[in-house]
Amino acid sequence: MKTKHNPRSVCVYCGSRFGTNPAYNTAATDLGKALAKSGLRLVYGAGDVGLMGAVANATQAAGGETFGVIPVHLMDLEVGKRDLSAFVITENMHERKKVMFMNADVIVTLPGGAGSLDEFFEVLTWKQLGLHDKPVFLLNVEDYWTPLTDLIAHQIDHGFADSSLRELFEVVDTVDDLMKIIAP
Secondary structure, three states, X not given: OOOOOOOOEEEEEOOOOOOOOHHHHHHHHHHHHHHHHOOOEEEEOOEOOHXXXXXXXXXXXXXXXXXXXXXXXXXXOOOEOXXXXXXXXXOOHHHXXXXXXXXXXXXXXXXXXXXXXXXXXXXXHHHHOOOOOOOEEEEOHHHOOHHHHHHHHHHHHOOOOOHHHHHHOXXXXXXXXXXHHHOO
């Protein structure tokens, strides 16, 4: 893909936990700072825990704009962060994902769990079906997403996906690499 983009808002999918490697938190913090420095609005899941909280707090501390979307049933669990530039409460997860997607120009997935995988695969499937053409990135912090890209290669090798699937997203290893593409 390796194309340049001109986004206004970047949707970041990521864990509501920090994970076991401190590099994940560092990447989330660095991404928040970089978005703010580049004048890009953060769109994310509105939580104040884990990597979600790290990316939002870093964006805010650097003077950036934040747009958070959280379903009512996760307000307590994910500690809904009400001090954002925009704070939207939805009825359910489907609505949350739709609002986040519709308010972003670029999608980035940091390390995360099942929810992050769900979000990544939903936008990837929509792109495969021609429902959007937004850039989709995996931020492969210390090879976190390498098993996922291996699985996608396995699906292609075994005939369950066309090789074009691999062209629908881009893997970047660092926040600097990502920012060189989305905010050159």
